Amino acid sequence: MNNRMILAAVAAALVAAAAPAAQAKDWTHVKVGIEGAFPPWNALDPQGNLTGLDVDLIKDLCTRAKVECDLQAGEWSAMIPSLNAGKFDLIMTLGINEKRKQVVDFTVPYASGVASFIVEKDGPLAKMPMTGEKLDLNDKEKADPVMKSIGEMLSGKAVGVVQSTSHEQLITAYFGKDVTLRTYKNSGERDLDLKAGRIDAGFDSGVYGATLPSKPGNEDLTIVGPQLKGAMLATEVAIGMRKGETELKEKLDAAIKSAAADGVIKTLSVKWSKLDLTPTF
Amino acid sequence: MTQPTLFDLIGTGPNGWGPALLTGAIMTVLIAISGFAIGAAIGALGAWAKISGGPVLRGIASTYTTILRGIPDLLVIYLFYFGGSSVVTAVGRWFGAEGFIGFPGFLAGALAVGITSGAQQTEVFRGAFKAVHAGEIEAAIACGMSRFLCFRRIIAPLTLRHALPGMGNVWQVTLKESALVSVTGVVELLRQAQIGAGSTGMPFDFYAIAAVIYLAISTVSGGLLQLGEKRASRGVRRA
Amino acid sequence: MDFPFLYETFLTLIAALPLTLQLAATAIAFGAILALGLALCRISGILPLDWFARLYIFIFRGSPLLVQIFLIYYGLGQFREVRHSMFWFILRDPYWCAVIALMLNTAAYAAEIIRGGLLSVPHGQVEAARSCGMSPFMVFRRITLPLAVRQALPAYSNEMISMVKATSLASIITIMEVTGVAAKLISETFRAIEVFVVAGFIYLAINFVLTRLVAFVEYRLSPHMRQPAPLSAATVAGEIR
Missing domain, CATH: 3.40.190.10 (Periplasmic binding protein-like II)
Structure with a gap:
């Protein structure tokens, strides 16, 4: 020894x-x-x-x-x-x-569940591809080109996630240095910043996103892009x-x-x- | 949906956050008082160690005050919150306790606030003791008082009189520091305001209300402390 | 102790040190200017100014800094008017929100310290300056302010240390300074105690250096309080020749 x-x-x-x-x-x-x-x-x-x-x-x-x-x-x-x-x-x-x-x-x-992006309704990111469709990231052939084009849309923009989530891990893994990652203590504070325009998009649980616009003050927010699962996303x-x-x-x-x-x-x-x-x- | 008015927010109606904010404020006061009391106990021990302890005790006391005055209180609170339970559990196992020992957020918060407050109170008590006239102690000894009697009758009351203004300052600091406990999820005033801000989308209103409540607590307690100061220094001739 | 992990943590955290220092330095510098203004308001003898300064100091000293940060960062962003105003390009940025909150807060504490310093300047000094024919502004610049600064420095150094510690709160509004990075590391490694011990060490080191610096400045500012330096043989010789 x-x-x-x-x-x-x-x-x-x-x-x-x-x-x-x-x-x-x-x-x-x-x-x-x-x-x-x-x-x-x-x-x-x-x-x-x-x-x-x-x-x-x-x-x-x-x-x-x-x-x-x-x-x-x-x-x-x-x-x-x-x-x-x-x-x-x-x-x-x-x-x-x-x-x-x-x-x-x-x-x-x-x-x-799934994970999806949350953006302002009339912002430039509202035109993200595959809105409402399911996308499995493990199906690389299909998913990688879509993620690449989303990455191009997000390039130079700020994306907010909750700290210690798999959403944080995904943004870092897929988009890395191209986007500014901002981490919050909870989803509510992130949404305040999204509405205030300090960040361009949020990335969160699709279930959270789906019920979000029905709450007071969130009328301008909407979920866009594919409903993601697979890879490091912890949707199960x-x-x-x-x-x-x-x-x-x-x-x-x-x-x-x-x-x-x-x-x-x-x-x-x-x-x-x-x-x-x-x-x- | 229309935005509720400020009156709706602080009212007691179904959408009213009044009772919740009040409970939060009470929690804040409880944390601050427990923290302050823990701090006072630590402060008295620390001051004693610094004044009449041997080199080892003095070293421990001054390391403690140097560290606590040099690192952010937020770190101390995180440390207690994240690290507290594992330490308590490990210590518990030494004494043969089975399994995990819980470490409630309130206790972690009060201890963390108390430990930072204790560092400040150590200095306050030490300064106050130094301000006690040596003649008074000599007179007490000359009267034949035992060490304990001298401490109880002469040193403690006189030190307290000199320490009160400083303790008042530390109390205000401790009260404000209790807000940091909100980051650990203890539902005190600031945390309650955060929850309200999150679920109504009206952060300005909630944080402004919280600020006003903090100001009220600190003003009222400041007034009480001044009364106490007056009482403790009755018999002091004013210039 | 897992030394490789501690070392790695140290390297990650130290990379965030410039941001912490920058936050503290900016807030202290702007705060000092504001504090001087407030202190002058307090001693001006003009009632409205005095009351304004009193109210300001009461509000900022009486409520927790964390509430002030939330109020400025999330609170102001609530209003469309603010979001469409000319100030938004500053308030949009969490860094500047943190600087503003820290600056407004430190100004309230520093104002009282500076006021104490200004009041401690002996009348005789000011009178002597006036009788030499100095204008009020010159008296302030040459006599009152330097003497006040020297008097206020020990208390002010405590306030500076508080500010360095207070920068850790910026992590709560998404700024990745030392504490922010520490919190992120914990969420990745789940090793809370080690990470915070390293972070605590970094803050202690900053404050140690800061205390030494202030002590040095204090030493330089008070030559009259020191024993005169012993004359060296060379200068003595020079004097004689």
């Missing part, structure tokens, strides 16, 4: 000692972290209560999984650190992608949990599958977003 290996071993031991080890736990009480600023998925009403699709669904899932759930609002960019620190046991609206898989475990998806929305919590994962996976089979996910998603977001397993 040479010096470097010893160092590595010591470092690994330190990390192992510092990191909360997963322990077998009898799950009766579960703390669920929900952002509360991402309608229609989740929001806070004037009384400070969490509402939205996530909230209705998690209540149903908890009943199915026979656990007591305690819902707490939190800052989006702090969700994964809070989960791993033990503040939450589950976090919602967490789209599945490879980067996140390295740090958390996922349930099976509870909703299947699941519940995140700490690594190694297999028992909790089994309970919730079963709950989600039975909720999907009973049509509960369909009813709730139509209620909140006018779209059927039922995932396929």
